[in-house]
Amino acid sequence: MEFGNDCKLIVGVDYGTTSTGVSYALTGSSQCNEVISIQKWPPNCPGLKVPSLVACAGSPGRSLWGFEVRPGMKSFAWTKLLLDPTFNCDSFKVEIREVAGALGILKLPEDRDAEEVVTEFLRHVHQHVCGELKRFLFDTMSPGRVPIEFWMTFPATWSEAVQSKLKRAASEAGFGDKVFTVSEPEAAALAVFRISKDFELNVGDGVLICDCGGGTVDVTSCFITDMNERGVPYFEQLTEETGSNCGGINVDCNLYRLLVTKLGEDFKNLSTTMVGPGSNFMKEFEYIKRDFNGELPYTLTLLGPVPREITLSPGDLRGIFDPVLDRILSLILSQIKRLMQSLERVLSTSKIIFVDGFAGSPYLQIQLKSALRQQMAEVGVLVAPTPERMVACGATVKGLQGIVAQHTNAVDIMA
Template sequence: MSRKLICGVDYGTTFIGVCYAWSDAENVSDIHIVSSWPSTGSTGGDYGHQSQVASRISYQPAEQWGYAIEPRAEAFCWTKLLLDRHTIATEYDDKRLREVDGGGILTLPSWKSAEEVVTDFLTHLYKHVMKYLATIITAPILDLTAIEWWFTVPAVWSIRAQEATRKAACKAGFGSRPGDTIHMVKEPEAAAMASLHLTTRENKQLIEVGDGILICDCGGGTVDLASYLIKSITPKLQLDQVCVSEGGKCGSTTIDRAFHGLMQDRFGESFTKLPQSRKGASSKFMGDFERTKRAFGSLTNDTTYGITLPLDVEQSAHYDEAYSEVLVTSTDMRSLFDPVVDHVIALLEQQVNASESGEAVKIKTIILVGGFGSSAYLQDKVRAWAKTNLGLEVPKLQKHWEAICIGAALCGLEGRGIHNRKARYHIGFVFNMPFRSGIDDEHTAIIDWFDGVKRTPNRMSWVINRGGNITNETQKTESFQRKWLKYSEKKWQLDLWQCISHVAPDWFDEDVKLLGTIDIDLTAVNLTGFPSKRKLSSVHPYKAQRYYRVDYDIAIVPEDDLGYMQFKVLVRGDKVGEAKLRFGD
């Protein structure tokens, strides 16, 4: 078999990282990070951080992206979060997400959708990475080499958002060449692969078979947690997910939004009326705050940080007029960090309890990854909590920023190390189901005219249950019946529903949400041999028409080897067609 390139892509809210390795690579050290990015010169290697590029794009005065955006251009940032705008909010989501005051932060150009903006950004990324790879292995070899692209997505994301990411990547060019493919992997899964490889390389005694580990991926937009049971370490790492992953939109950008709120409270219109080029996410002001944020740690002595921002205000405890600097104290920084840190610790506690109660797996190690996971302040707070409440040490990881990206590539090199995963949602259908005596309401019962079976209408049937085991080979089926006249069209739609409640309801309630609509086509099915029955026509009451009943199954593959949800239509056990899931507006 000819060698492939395996490329991991960690598309984060604030930064995106890409790495690559040949398919015959044997060590983590054989995975290389793309570390050269286009820049304006003044922003090259933004804040000394070149292992990733900023996830932002500008359209005026010209289309620019990443570090190449001119400082005064309006940049659209954090757009990734808008792909998941339809999901149900969690108790840990930052409430300010719906109060951002524009300026490219969680806003869109008037002529673009979130999916289109993400596609535009990923198009620039794809072109640059392909050009970069051509300089490394030469263009002729690259033309002959197939590439597996492994994209990461947050574990807490909806199925709709995962599909939106995949479609945007496809439209951007990823997987477009003959032989190229796009795979999707959850961020905690990639983080587990990378962090365990990296930490065991430095300390082989850190984990053993049978240990429980908790991965906490703290990024810019989201915090994702997942717990795993170590099934084997050699020759390949194999893990089983212990309980349903949890998380929320409470990453490090929550601190940025709180900082903006602090500036508004202190300086009022002098701050709010500034153009976004001076205070927005891609401004020098927020760049300086980003440096301050990364340097801040709980062991830091009381310090006052000066961040340059010319304002029309007088000298005060919060503003140095002589140096045109806003003054932020260590106490201020703690007030910005602590609510986010509290959310992270609450999520950790929730995940530990779920792991040890559901599967009775004792968590032995907690590993922090992600850009925000490298924060000294967050690390110290989590270590103190883990030691006091669990008696655990939290190991130091050398590559917090790159871990997700490297882990995605490892999934391509070694295979997906997580064998059993836990379904995050109940997924199912609603239809007329057999009546349950003593449970269902007699007043709503109906009798099927075709077979005389007593049924209860519009009851939920959950094919996949939250917390259920899922592997790449898992296939769940639901049986249906459809009645047709012989020459009527055999195409129709079937709604697919999801619910995140711990206990799935039998009937519609506020937690049951439409996931999408499945297009079904059974045109190729020959009705001969299926049961039939004549029924008087409602139009011509003295004329009976013959109806055929087809029993068919819809098979759902929750997550195939590419990381996608797939559907198949089966009649008498044979596959007769595909079912396509469409998402509404």
């Protein structure tokens, strides 16, 4: 298949605190506007996202990342949070300080700052993405050079200065001199409205989008003003986006607190190899987070000098989740209150839609649906299909809508 001068690749990158997703679309072709998610990562691991982990070596380019990072390696996790200087003063940092050492998180190499570590991780992402795009283009069209435009997402709470840090890191990582950005809640909204038929949205609906990520939860409110001929809504964003550090990593922190209470020094003295990000212990707990519905106990295997099994009762797990869900609920209700106060016309929120990885938790879905329907009996509470891919897809949709980069990279599919 040949392509014209208007052909371009739009790539959305959702760089998250705990994991990263990438989607792309090709314009100017018969496949125009079909958003595709990358679903394979080194070393040949399937998944819609890759862990936001990097194990740095002595010099740039000599490091492992994502699924390549193995237990026991000196790795760096949750580094995205450290791009924001206000994070150090945030109550969240104080809350997790006691478990940060055990988790092996919020640390930096002695000779690098957060921006440099983020650059190292994004360099690997860029290299892998370009390889995937070349394979896609070989299957799609004749050889040549295709312009490429990158869109990065950022939390609603980030200032322009912090956004600039992310763009600099992306540029240094190879994404080009011109990196576009879109907020995570706006990207989530764009993705949701692109598949609006799944949610039975109508003109006049007030829709609240809640992006439940690993590190942050962001919320935005929209009003559907019209529909195009394909049933895709036109919408107006009604209030300022709001966010808070109450994502899935808070559940991890609560688990560590619980185990310190249960096991004391025996748990505190375990190495990050045994209990840190990427460890078998945390992989087991990730499964529990994705499966727990509030009713059954689970068993965790703790490998140490003396291996042991730890049973977490439903009450234990509810105690781990509930404080985090309470904060998410408070954020949503605060956004709705702000919406009511800021509008001259009366508008009801008819749909609340959850996206991103933490939204896949059955217990989160059950508890927040119940709590929200107690507050607003008629509201529809929904979860996007494959919620973890929504933000990256939305970033791609943002690029498809229209800002054309004056300076772009190009993928040479003859390389």
